[in-house]
Amino acid sequence: MAKRLAVIGGGWAGCAAAVQAVDEGHDVVLFEMAEQLGGRARRVDVEGFPLDNGQHILIGACTEALRLMRLVGVRTTLDMLRTPLQLIFADGSGFFVEPGAPRSSLTRGVLRHADWSFSEKLSLLRAGAAWMATGFRCPPEWTVDRLCGSLAPRVRAELLDPLCVATLNTLPGEASAAVFLRVLKDGVFSAAGASDLLLPRTNLSTLFPEAAADWLLQAGATVRLSCRVDRVESEGVAWRVDGERYDAVVLAACAPEAARLAQRVAPDWAACAAALRFEPVITVYMRGDGARLPVPMLALHAGAEAPARFVFDHGQLDGPLGLLAFVVSAASPWAERGLDATAQAVLQQAERELGRLYRPPLRLVRTMLEARAALRCTPQLQRPGASIAQGLWAAGDYIEGPYPATLEGAVRSGVHAARLVLA
Structure with a gap:
């Protein structure tokens, strides 16, 4: 029998949960507090370019993410460059x-x-x-x-x-x-x-969340953007989301937001989610005349004064020619120094390692900080489980599982939550 399901949070986990539930014949309402779907892997517009809030890649082992992309109509063989x-x-x-x-x-x-x-x-x-x-x-x-x-x-x-x-x-x-x-x-x-490395040839919103939203709407689901949920309450075997009745709920919001919504009904689960710590990622976008890397993605020698570990050439990924994205992972020490200091350090690193590959100078386009980019994955970390209460489930890259906080981990958690709800 079809159920009415609320999915709260429109990141990759929430989109995956909604798509999986609709594909199995259920009525879904997807809530997202932002103006667009995607969560921490979304599009931003900079100087007229559709860029990402942070550079992401997938690998061949991301089987669930690839399956759902194909389900909603993404041309995975065309929209991503696959290399060994x-x-x-x-x-x-x-x-x-x-x-x-x-x-x-x-x-x-x-x-x-x-x-x-x-x-x-x-x-x-x-x-x-x-x-x-x-x-x-x-x-x-x-x-x-x-x-x-x-x-x-x-x-x-x-x-x-x-x-x-x-x-x-x-x-x-x-x-x-x-x-x-x-x-x-x-x-x-x-x-x-x-x-195999799968390098997106388009922005992350196009790669899955926007395609998922179009697919959901065509299938009869409801997508509510700019809609922050205030309260989730139990009502016997059902649930109410801001007073509206649902058979079940998937909390696919970020950990702090999920902890807020679960506090009244599952304080222990909420405390575990609220205690998690996250690491930022800084992405520095630069552009230079004639800048072209020998391959679409290069590794860099990171060190005390060299923040970035990878650089991506968007000119080889169907983006603007000469646009380079430098990625600073596990970026807490650099975030403390400030974005301007980080950008200048990356610029000096680029001149040292890549100077022969472009005509200087590189021009800074934008520096982006994703403060809670991924879970700080430490030994014996206690992560909250997918089950919060009867009929209330959680999804997100921070939920207990074998993988770190990745797009594939988020998608798998969303699919898993949808299947648990509907079992």
Whole structure:
């Protein structure tokens, strides 16, 4: 029997929950307090360009996100550039995985690395074999620093540390080794193509939330923008959202907002959600005449005075020519310095590492801070569960699960909540 479902929050988790529920034949009302859907992965307009509030990528292992994109009509093979996993630096050095079976491809990638010594390569091969032998498990209290202690410093600096910060948005000294191993297992070692990089050729709102909204409206669902929910109350086996009756509710808002709405009905769950800590991401957009990277995404040498770890060439991703996006992950120390200081440090870093690739100067377009970009993924972190109360469920990239705060994690949580509600 069809149910009437309220989904509160129109980020990727909320859109996923709404699409999944409608696809199974239920009546859905989607609430979003902002003027547009997308949450922390949305479009912003800068100087007439449709840019993102922060640079995001997906990988081949993001199977649920790709499934829902296709369901709502996104042309995933055209709207994203798919390349094998590569962490290439401006001087041409770096790590590259050829297509094929993951273990053999990774081994070939390590052995063919031109700049690592044999002992550096051996340290990584031995560590990978040890992780596989344990089923990609480790003591829950381990950090990524502890996990990677046997690796050669150069291997860590050029491969493992960038992967850790990019996927967990947490520095290796604080990041959960258990979660990182799960990311490596599913995203690198699981199947051919799982580690492929999927670089959006369009802004994030177009990539899923706007397509989801169009699909939902065509299917008869209701989408309410600029609509902040004040109260969620139980009524027997049903629920009321600002007085309107629903059979069930999915709280897909950000953690602080979900905690506020759940406080009256589930104070323990709300306290757990409110206690979570998040890490910011800073994205610095710059533009230069003739600026073009050798590949659409380059790795950068981050350090004490070099904030960015990656740079993306939007000119190669169907965007404006010469537009570069520099990403500063796990950015708390730089956020404390201020956005102007961060932008100047990134500009100096770009001149050092990329100066030969463009005619100076680069012009600062905009610096964006997403203050709660992703959950600070520390060891043994207590995350709230999907079940809040009977008929009241939660979705979001911060909900308990095996993955860090990623787009795929958000989508999976939304699909899971919808299925739990409708079971």
